[in-house]
Structures are given as structure tokens and as C-alpha cells.
Amino acid sequence: xxxxxxxxxxxxxxxxxxxxxxxxxxxxxxxxxxxxxxxxxxxxxxxxxxxxxxxxxxxxxxxxxxxx
Amino acid sequence: xxxxxxxxxxxxxxxxxxxxxxxxxxxxxxxxxxxxxxxxxxxxxxxxxxxxxxxxxxxxxxxxxxxx
Amino acid sequence: xxxxxxxxxxxxxxxxxxxxxxxxxxxxxxxxxxxxxxxxxxxxxxxxxxxxxxxxxxxxxxxxxxxx
Amino acid sequence: xxxxxxxxxxxxxxxxxxxxxxxxxxxxxxxxxxxxxxxxxxxxxxxxxxxxxxxxxxxxxxxxxxxx
Amino acid sequence: xxxxxxxxxxxxxxxxxxxxxxxxxxxxxxxxxxxxxxxxxxxxxxxxxxxxxxxxxxxxxxxxxxxx
Amino acid sequence: xxxxxxxxxxxxxxxxxxxxxxxxxxxxxxxxxxxxxxxxxxxxxxxxxxxxxxxxxxxxxxxxxxxx
Numbered sequence: 316x317x318x319x320x321x322x323x324x325x326x327x328x329x330x331x332x333x334x335x336x337x338x339x340x341x342x343x344x345x346x347x348x349x350x351x352x353x354x355x356x357x358x359x360x361x362x363x364x365x366x367x368x369x370x371x372x373x374x375x376x377x378x379x380x381x382x383x
Numbered sequence: 384x385x386x387x388x389x390x391x392x393x394x395x396x397x398x399x400x401x402x403x404x405x406x407x408x409x410x411x412x413x414x415x416x417x418x419x420x421x422x423x424x425x426x427x428x429x430x431x432x433x434x435x436x437x438x439x440x441x442x443x444x445x446x447x448x449x450x451x
Numbered sequence: 452x453x454x455x456x457x458x459x460x461x462x463x464x465x466x467x468x469x470x471x472x473x474x475x476x477x478x479x480x481x482x483x484x485x486x487x488x489x490x491x492x493x494x495x496x497x498x499x500x501x502x503x504x505x506x507x508x509x510x511x512x513x514x515x516x517x518x519x
Numbered sequence: 520x521x522x523x524x525x526x527x528x529x530x531x532x533x534x535x536x537x538x539x540x541x542x543x544x545x546x547x548x549x550x551x552x553x554x555x556x557x558x559x560x561x562x563x564x565x566x567x568x569x570x571x572x573x574x575x576x577x578x579x580x581x582x583x584x585x586x587x
Numbered sequence: 588x589x590x591x592x593x594x595x596x597x598x599x600x601x602x603x604x605x606x607x608x609x610x611x612x613x614x615x616x617x618x619x620x621x622x623x624x625x626x627x628x629x630x631x632x633x634x635x636x637x638x639x640x641x642x643x644x645x646x647x648x649x650x651x652x653x654x655x
Numbered sequence: 656x657x658x659x660x661x662x663x664x665x666x667x668x669x670x671x672x673x674x675x676x677x678x679x680x681x682x683x684x685x686x687x688x689x690x691x692x693x694x695x696x697x698x699x700x701x702x703x704x705x706x707x708x709x710x711x712x713x714x715x716x717x718x719x720x721x722x723x
Contacts, residue, residue, distance in 0.1 A: 316627060316708065317663035318590050319679075322425060324656065327687060329568055333576055335686040339659075340574035342678035346671050347663060351573045355588060355627075357526060358569040364397055365426040368656060369419045370408035372401055384460065384504060384695060386658050387475075390561060391453035395483060403482040407455075410474035414467050415459060423656060423695075432533055433562040436452065437555045438544035440537055452559060454522050458697060465636055469644055476642035487641045491520060491559075493594060494637040500669055501698040505691045506680035508673055520640065521595035523611075527619060528588065535618050542614035543591075550607040551599060572588060601704055605712055612710035623709045629662060630705040 317343055318355045324373055325360045332358055385411055386423045392441055393428045400426055453479055454491045460509055461496045468494055521547055522559045528577055529564045536562055589615060590627045596645055597632045604630055657683055658695045664713055665700045672698055 319339055327335075336356040343354050363374035387407055395403075404424040411422050431442035455475055463471075472492040479490050499510035523543055531539075540560040547558050567578035591611055599607075608628040615626050635646035659679055667675075676696040683694050703714035 316706070317661055318627065319662070320660045321683070322656075322658040322660075323687060329576075329578075331686050332568060333579070335682060336571035336576060337574045338682035338686060339679055340571065342675060342682055343661070346675040346678060347667060354573065355590065356571045356574075357565055359427075359563075359565070360569065361425055361427070364400060365428065366656070367404035367408065367424045369422065370405045370424075372397075372404060374397075375401070384458075384502070386458040386695065388456045388458075389453055389479070390455070391483060399482050403478060406478035406482060407475055410471060410478055411457070414471040414474060415463060423658065427563075429561055429563070432536060433564065434452070435540035435544065435560045437558065438541045438560075440533075440540060442533075443537070454559065465644075465646075468636060469647070472639035472644060473642045476639065490641065491522065492639045492642075493633055495631075495633070495699075496637065497697055497699070500672060501700065503676035503680065503696045505694065506677045506696075508669075508676060510669075511673070520638070521593055523594070524592045525615070526588075526590040526592075531619060539614060539618040542618060543611055546607060546610035546614055547593070550603050550610060551595060570588070601712075601714075604704060605715070608707035608712060609710045612707065626709065628707045628710075629701055631699075631701070632705065 316353050316355075317347060317349065318357070319343065320357050320359055322359045322361065324363055324366055327358075327360075384421050384423075385415060385417065386425070387411065388425050388427055390427045390429065392431055392434055395426075395428075452489050452491075453483060453485065454493070455479065456493050456495055458495045458497065460499055460502055463494075463496075520557050520559075521551060521553065522561070523547065524561050524563055526563045526565065528567055528570055531562075531564075588625050588627075589619060589621065590629070591615065592629050592631055594631045594633065596635055596638055599630075599632075656693050656695075657687060657689065658697070659683065660697050660699055662699045662701065664703055664706055667698075667700075 339356050340354045344351050366373045407424050408422045412419050434441045475492050476490045480487050502509045543560050544558045548555050570577045611628050612626045616623050638645045679696050680694045684691050706713045
């Protein structure tokens with residue numbers, strides 16, 4: 316406790332995931348006064364065809380817009 | 384913002400997903416006074432063996448009941 | 452089934468909520484081939500001080516940006 | 520209604536899932552005064568490389584610690 | 588780990604909540620081979636005007652249907 | 656995109672929340688290659704009587720254990 320869920324489109328590397336959960340855990344420990352071992356972080360990946368912005372699936376958005 | 388999550392059993396086609404996120408986005412824009420580009424929709428699919436109703440997994444329910 | 456969760460900042464009226472759940476339910480029924488009674492919609496409201504974009508809480512964002 | 524989401528690392532068998540959703544449904548029916556058919560349970564599995572505790576991914580934790 | 592989220596309409600008593608989290612925790616411990624202290628259960632309550640079934644808010648459904 | 660949800664027991668100050676969303680946003684920007692304005696962070700607070708660990712509600716746990 317606390318539990319953190321990061322919703323993101325698929326495609327990050329293991330290195331990116333490892334660094335992200337480390338940094339988010341540090342942010343929670345620093346600001347919410349808990350010990351690291353109580354912090355759970357889960358990355359919830361989705362297919363690009365399962366996520367949309369502006370009513371358009373990420374699998375069908377122009378590349379430049381996809382990162383927004 | 385807003386963010387919409389649709390939890391559903393796997394098996395919908397790309398056409399169904401494309402139409403659903405378009406229609407849900409339109410519903411949010413119309414009723415919550417936001418611009419389309421602020422609306423995020425994510426479809427969270429699950430295996431039939433990971434979802435249950437009435438205590439019975441969807442993978443083990445009769446077909447007629449499965450759609451309920 | 453399916454279950455839909457709409458995350459939004461507090462402040463919508465009952466009329467807005469009533470219309471939104473009606474329209475989203477219709478969108479799911481139309482596109483995912485289910486009956487209305489199987490569709491659950493939940494609006495998850497949050498305080499403006501509990502939600503942020505660009506690293507800034509909604510309670511501290513300029514009004515124009517807040518709707519984005 | 521109610522809807523129950525169980526977040527767990529991948530690796531449980533079908534027998535474990537079947538028994539879990541049956542027992543959780545029974546617990547909800549008994550304590551929240553609803554009929555079984557209204558209870559939805561979804562198991563949300565994640566890859567070990569997508570979940571962390573103490574800032575360390577489950578795919579990189581010692582085995583003994585992984586079950587905690 | 589695991590983490591369990593129970594989405595329900597407001598109105599349960601403290602006794603009901605206490606018994607539910609105890610029974611759900613026992614179900615997870617028994618079936619997923621974890622120790623009790625690793626199990627987190629959170630009850631996510633919603634206002635009746637924030638939840639709908641069949642496109643109708645719980646605050647506006649007939650009483651008999653509301654429990655379904 | 657991405658969207659981050661932080662589940663925590665109630666009781667943090669506005670200063671703690673402001674700092675947390677700023678630091679988490681920075682962590683996501685740094686590791687997932689997105690611009691700050693695409694990052695949404697929501698803090699989902701729960702009453703102590705709605706969250707449990709080890710089968711015991713936080714409202715009924717000893718203080719020392721509550722932070723774990």
C-alpha cells in the first residue's frame with residue numbers, strides 16, 4: 316500500500332519498465348511516507364488496437380500524434 | 384480526461400472496437416462538455432477463463448448465458 | 452458484462468450523468484452485441500485536488516486548460 | 520453488481536481460477552446480500568516483468584520474496 | 588499481492604465490510620497459495636447516481652431491480 | 656497517455672499530493688519518452704474502513720502496521 320497502476324500502450328523495453336517502477340516507487344516513498352516494500356507498481360499494457368484518443372484507435376493514428 | 388475503461392471478454396473484431404471507441408467518445412463529448420482529443424478510451428479484454436458471473440467462469444458457462 | 456468505468460473530475464449534474472450512462476450503454480449494445488441489462492456503467496469522480504495533467508493538479512490549473 | 524477485480528501475477532492454473540471465483544462469489548453473496556448471478560469476478564493477470572514490489576520487478580525478485 | 592477491488596454501491600455497514608474482506612482474503616489465501624499479509628482488499632463504493640445498469644442509474648431504478 | 660492511478664488510504668495533505676503527481680509525472684516522462692502534458696495522474700483515496708490488509712480493515716489495524 317499504496318498501489319500504483321500505469322496504463323500504457325505496449326512497446327516499452329524491460330529496461331524502461333525497470334527504471335519506471337524504481338522511480339515511481341521512490342516518488343511514493345519520498346512523498347507519502349511509506350517504506351519501499353509497501354509500494355506495489357503494476358504496468359497495465361494494452362494493444363494499440365485497444366486504446367483510443369479523440370475517438371481514434373492508436374493503431375490507426377498518425378505516428379506523430381500517437382505519442383501524445 | 385475523461386478516461387473510459389471498457390472491460391469485456393475477448394473476441395471482438397477490429398471493426399467493432401473502432402466503432403465502439405468512436406461512439407463512446409461522441410457520447411462523452413456530447414454530455415460532459417469536453418473536446419474529443421481529451422477523451423481516452425481503453426478496451427480491457429480478458430480471457431474467458433479469467434472472468435466469471437454467478438461464480439462460473441465464462442469459459443465454462445453455456446453459450447446462451449455467456450452473453451449475459 | 453461488459454463493465455464501463457468513466458473517470459472524470461467532479462462537477463457534472465445528475466442530468467449529465469443520466470444522459471451519459473444512457474448513451475454509453477446504447478453504444479455498447481450497438482457495437483458489442485449484448486443486451487442493455489448486461490451493461491454496467493460506473494462514473495468514478497475525483498476531487499480536482501486528486502487529479503493532475505502535465506504534473507499539475509486540476510485544482511491548480513488555469514481554467515482554460517482544465518477542460519483539456 | 521458488485522464487480523470484483525483480482526490483480527495477480529500470471530501462473531495460476533484453471534483449477535485455481537475456477538475455485539477462486541467460486542469462493543469469492545460466495546463471500547460476496549453471503550456478506551453483501553446479493554444473488555450469485557449479479558456477481559462478476561475478473562482475474563487481471565500481469566506478466567512478472569510488469570509488476571513490482573519495493574521498486575523491483577517480480578521477474579527480478581528472489582523466489583522467496585516473490586510470493587510476498 | 589494479490590490486490591482485490593470490490594466495486595459496490597454505497598450502503599454496506601462496517602460489519603458487512605469487515606466480514607467481506609476477511610472472507611475474500613481467506614478465499615485468496617486458500618486458492619492462490621499466498622500468505623494473508625500479502626493480500627490487499629479495497630472496497631470501492633459509488634453513489635447510486637454514479638452507477639447504472641441497463642442504461643438506468645441505480646438512484647432511478649425500481650428497488651427490486653436495484654439489487655441485481 | 657499514459658494514465659497513472661495511485662490507490663492510497665485517505666489522509667495526505669495537498670502539499671503531499673502536489674509533490675507526488677509532479678514526481679510521478681517526471682518519472683514517466685523520463686522513462687517512457689512522452690511529453691508531460693500527455694501524462695494523467697489520479698490519486699484514488701479510500702476510507703480506512705474500505706481497505707484491508709491481511710484480512711483486517713485499516714481502521715482496525717494497529718497504528719504501526721497501518722503504514723505497511
